[in-house]
Amino acid sequence: MNKAEIDLHLKNAAAIRIKDVCKAITMVEEAIQHTDEISYQEGNAQAWTQLAHYKMMQGNFDKALSISTQSYEKFHLLNNEAGTAEALYVKGNTYLKMGELHNGLKELVACLKIYEAIDDKKGQAKTCNSIGYVYKSFKDYKHALKHYDINLKISEELDDINGQSNAHNNIAQILFDQQQYEEGLATVNLGIPMKRATEDKRGLCSGLHTKGKLLAKLNKDEEALIALIESLEINEEMNDTYQMALCNMSIGAIYIHQNKTEQASNSINKAVILAEKIKAKEILYKCEHHLYTIAELENNPTNALIHFKQYHSIKEEVISQEKNLKVKNVQLEYQVELAEKMKSKNKELEAAHKELAEHHKSISDSIKYAERLQLAILPSEDEVMKHIPNNFIFFTPKDVVSGDFYWFEHVNGVSYIAAADCTGHGVPGALVSVVCSNALNRSVKEFKITEPAKILHKTRELVIETFAKSGEAVKDGMDISLCAISNNKVSYTGANNPLWIIRKTENLTTEEENERGTCSNNDFSLIEHKGCKQPIGLYHKMTDFSQTEIQLYEGDTLYMFTDGFPDQFGGPKGKKYKYRPFKKFLLQMNCSSLEDQKIKLANEFKTWKGDTEQTDDVCVIGVRV
Numbered sequence: 001m002n003k004a005e006i007d008l009h010l011k012n013a014a015a016i017r018i019k020d021v022c023k024a025i026t027m028v029e030e031a032i033q034h035t036d037e038i039s040y041q042e043g044n045a046q047a048w049t050q051l052a053h054y055k056m057m058q059g060n061f062d063k064a065l066s067i068s069t070q071s072y073e074k075f076h077l078l079n080n081e082a083g084t085a086e087a088l089y090v091k092g093n094t095y096l097k098m099g100e101l102h103n104g105l106k107e108l109v110a111c112l113k114i115y116e117a118i119d120d121k122k123g124q125a126k127t128c129n130s131i132g133y134v135y136k137s138f139k140d141y142k143h144a145l146k147h148y149d150i151n152l153k154i155s156e157e158l159d160d161i162n163g164q165s166n167a168h169n170n171i172a173q174i175l176f177d178q179q180q181y182e183e184g185l186a187t188v189n190l191g192i193p194m195k196r197a198t199e200d201k202r203g204l205c206s207g208l209h210t211k212g213k214l215l216a217k218l219n220k221d222e223e224a225l226i227a228l229i230e231s232l233e234i235n236e237e238m239n240d241t242y243q244m245a246l247c248n249m250s251i252g253a254i255y256i257h258q259n260k261t262e263q264a265s266n267s268i269n270k271a272v273i274l275a276e277k278i279k280a281k282e283i284l285y286k287c288e289h290h291l292y293t294i295a296e297l298e299n300n301p302t303n304a305l306i307h308f309k310q311y312h313s314i315k316e317e318v319i320s321q322e323k324n325l326k327v328k329n330v331q332l333e334y335q336v337e338l339a340e341k342m343k344s345k346n347k348e349l350e351a352a353h354k355e356l357a358e359h360h361k362s363i364s365d366s367i368k369y370a371e372r373l374q375l376a377i378l379p380s381e382d383e384v385m386k387h388i389p390n391n392f393i394f395f396t397p398k399d400v401v402s403g404d405f406y407w408f409e410h411v412n413g414v415s416y417i418a419a420a421d422c423t424g425h426g427v428p429g430a431l432v433s434v435v436c437s438n439a440l441n442r443s444v445k446e447f448k449i450t451e452p453a454k455i456l457h458k459t460r461e462l463v464i465e466t467f468a469k470s471g472e473a474v475k476d477g478m479d480i481s482l483c484a485i486s487n488n489k490v491s492y493t494g495a496n497n498p499l500w501i502i503r504k505t506e507n508l509t510t511e512e513e514n515e516r517g518t519c520s521n522n523d524f525s526l527i528e529h530k531g532c533k534q535p536i537g538l539y540h541k542m543t544d545f546s547q548t549e550i551q552l553y554e555g556d557t558l559y560m561f562t563d564g565f566p567d568q569f570g571g572p573k574g575k576k577y578k579y580r581p582f583k584k585f586l587l588q589m590n591c592s593s594l595e596d597q598k599i600k601l602a603n604e605f606k607t608w609k610g611d612t613e614q615t616d617d618v619c620v621i622g623v624r625v
Helices: 003-016 021-038 041-058 061-077 081-097 101-117 121-137 141-157 161-177 181-198 201-217 221-238 241-257 261-278 281-297 301-342 347-377 381-387 426-446 452-468 510-514 579-588 594-609
Strands: 391-396 404-411 414-422 478-486 489-495 499-504 519-521 524-529 548-551 557-561 618-624
Touching: 003 021, 003 041, 021 041, 041 061, 041 081, 061 081, 081 101, 081 121, 101 121, 121 141, 121 161, 141 161, 161 181, 161 201, 181 201, 201 221, 201 241, 221 241, 241 261, 241 281, 261 281, 281 301, 301 381, 347 426, 381 391, 381 404, 391 404, 391 594, 404 426, 404 618, 414 426, 414 557, 414 618, 426 452, 426 478, 452 478, 452 489, 478 557, 489 499, 499 579, 510 524, 519 579, 524 579, 594 618
Parallel strands: none
Antiparallel strands: 391 618, 404 414, 414 478, 478 489, 489 548, 499 524, 499 557, 519 524, 557 618
16 A cells, blocks of 8 residues: 555545444554555554544553554654644543543643644534533533533534534533433434434434433433433444443433332443443442442342442542542633633733633632532531431532531431531631531530530530630521431431421321421321521520430431522512422422432422522431431
C-alpha cells in the first residue's frame, strides 16, 4: 500500500467500526504494518489512535490506554496538533469508562484547549460532550447541560446527525437524574430514530438503555425490558463489555422491582462478572447493592451482610475519586471561560468580563467552601443504612448550602437520628448548622449523654456558650426532632419540631385515636408526638426538655422533618402546602417502599412548587420498623 491507499484503508475502517469493530481492528492493524514498511509516520500515528479507540469500544481499557499514549507521543513529535488532540480525546474517554474521572478530566481539558486553538468545531463538540459527562457524574447538572448544549448547537451547525442524537441521549440522562422521567423519555425518543437511520449501533444501544431506565421509573416494566434486551443483544453482537454490564444491571433492577429474585440474581451476577473483567467499579458497587437487596428479599441475612460490606467498600473508593474530581472543577471552569474570553475582540468588554469572573469566582469559592463545611457535618447515608436499613433521607437545600441538616450517631446499640432546622438558610444558615451539629456530637461523644431530652439540654448549653463568645446576645439556634431507636422502642424529644408515626389503626390506643393531631386513612393512622415549644438557643422562657418513650410495632413508619416542605408556596393558588395535606400525603403513600416514598416526595414537592421559587430548605427523614 502507498500513502493514499493507507489513508483510504483507515477511512474505510472508521466507516465500518460502528457495525463491526472486530473487522475494523483487523483493517487498522494491516494499515499499521504497511505504514511501518514505507515509514509513513503520520499514517502510523493515526492508525494507532484508531486502534486505541476501537480497543476502548471493546472494553479492553488497559490496551486502549497504552496505545493512545503511544499515538499521543507520535503526533507530539510530529507537531500535529489535530492528531495530538484526538489521541488525548481517546485516552480521556478511556479513563472515563474505567471510572477514573480525575484522570479523564485532565486529558479532556488538554484536548479541548487544542481543539479551540485550531478552531476544530467537530472536535470541540465531542470533547464538550465528554466533559458534560464528567459534570453529570458529580451531579453538576447546570454545567453538564451547558456542555451538552454546546455539542448540540455545533452538531446542528455541521448537520452532524450522530452528534445531535448523542446530545439528545445525554440530556435525557440528566432529566433521568433529575427525576423528570416523562421529559427524559420524549428527549431520548428524538435521538433513537437518528441512530437507527445512521446505523450507529453503539449509539442506538446507549439510547435504548436510557429509554429502558426511564420507562422503568414510569412503572412500565415490560416496555422497559423490551428496550433493555434489544440494547443488550446489540451490545453482545458488538462484544461491548462495559455496555453489556450496564444493561444486565438495569435488567436485574427491573426483576428486583417485580420481585423475581432468581432472574434478578442471574442478570446482576452477569453484570458483576463483566464489570470485574474491565474494572468498572462504578458498576460493581451498584451491583453489590442490588445483590444485597435480593438477599434481603430472599431472607438471607448472611449473603445480605456480605454484599452490603462489598457495596460499602467499593463505593467508598469511587466516592474518594469523585471528591478529588470536585477539587479540579474550578480549574476546568476557569480554563473553559478563559478560552471563550480569548475570542472576544472587544478589549473593554473582555476586561469587564474578567473582573466580573474574578468576583464571581471569589463568591463561588466562598460558597463552595461553605458547602464543604456542610457536607463534612452530614453523616454518610451508608452509615445510616448500616444501622437502620429501612430509611430514606429527602434533603433539598434552597441554595447550594443549607440551614437544615440531618444528624446520626450509633452508640452502644442505640441509633440516634435527627432532622434539624437552623436559623436562616444559605451560607448563614449553614454556618449555624455547623455550630449546632458540633454541639450534638459533643453532647453524645464527649459528655456521654444517652437520653434524648438531656442531649438537647446539653446541646442548648453548648450552642448558647458558643454564640456568647461574640459578646452579643445572639439568638440563633435550631428547631429539631431527635429519636433514639433500639429494640423496637423509640425515645423522642423535640424542640418545636414533632415526630409523626404511621401505624395500623388497630394498634392505636384509645387516647391516640382521640388525639386532635391524629389523621386516619382506613387501616392506617398517623399519630403526632409534639416537641417542646422552645428552640435550641437563647429563649425568653427556657425549660427542661421532655421525653416520650414509645413502643413500636412491626410496620410502624417514623417521620422527622423540618418546616420546609409544608411551608412551600405553590399549587394552583400559590399558597402554602401546609401540615394537614402533608399528613394525608404521607398516609396515602404509606404502603410504598421507603425508596419509592422518597421519589414520590420529590415529585410531589416539585409538582407543588412548579415555577415558584423554593421557600426554604427541606429535610424529611423516614424510618420503618
